[in-house]
Amino acid sequence: MFDPKEHPHRRYNPLTREWVLVSPHRTRRPWQGQVEETPANARPAYDPGCYLCPGNSRAGGEENPEYTSTFVFPNGFAALLPGETAAGAAAADPFFQMEPVTGICRVICFSPRHDLTLAEMSVAEIRPVVDCWAEQTAELNSTPGIGYVQIFENRGEMMGCSNPHPHCQIWASSVVPNEVAKEDAAQAEYFHAHGRTLLSDYLERELEKGERVAAVNEGFAALVPFWAVWPYEVMIVSRRAVAGIDDLSGGERDSLAAILKTVTTRYDNLFRAPFPYSFGFHQRPAKGGEGWHLHGHFYPPLLRSAVVRKFLVGYEMLAMPQRDITAEWAAARLRELPETHYRNPGECRMRDAAR
């Protein structure tokens, strides 16, 4: 008898149309690999040496204003550069295809406070960040030459984050990038066939089942998707089928702020340490985008402690991604964690009260 809690199996991701191998029997395997140093977590509210703190100078010499909420600036080391995409510049040879890519890269500081993170900001402090994402999405989507607006946050040194000051990046490109193109095709096809978004139907089933739901509020749900690759991967999905962050109502923006706080707080509480991840939204491209349903992906590398991480290597590079703990087991662990941060349970509420 096949038991998915015990027996190796593969699961299908309908958004990317790829499979993931699940090996639940392997969680008893001994570990003798890398042990990473736990990052120190005491930081000052203002760091005179930080490129992102209010009033300081950035690497290119520009001075940050004395900002009090969010702050957006052009990335001084942008991977994409603005410009006209020269017509006919694409090379037609099938073996040597290339084409110019243009775009706009920006950085968004979440808060003037150097020592905060999304987990340690209050919901009222995260809400302006959501509004900023919505404004940036709307502005960049209507900028000529922009095809897709990717918002993402690298958190923690383990994920290559260059500065602990709470911030994220936007890369708005002339092209629709790979991961988004896969989800675009799958969502459009599903919508044509069923007249509903793929994620509305998936979310409805997950909310009925409950076993992979980590948190839910009025506007958003957080789940460990059935097809998760990373041990504690989480997907947040809007309960209403909206295509982009800029389509969210005021109430839904509050819900998004709240669920982001819940997920990041529980992440930190999992190993009682700052929890690294890459997070980002997937939303409709600037043009077309039929069947799109706004969602965010958290891809955290940690597996068994604050220092034991998962690598996507070997079989995963050459064949297919693989996980040991099941999505259901990870969701149950996240669900049972407290919603108050292990470091300062009362601090956000005190800041809110003082506002």
Ligand code: H2U
């Ligand atoms: P990451 O921590 O995810 O690397 O994001 C920080 C970004 O901020 C990074 O892309 C930019 C870097 O290029 N940056 C500036 O534009 N100016 C600075 O003075 C420091 C960092």
Ligand code: ZN
């Ligand atoms: Zn700072």
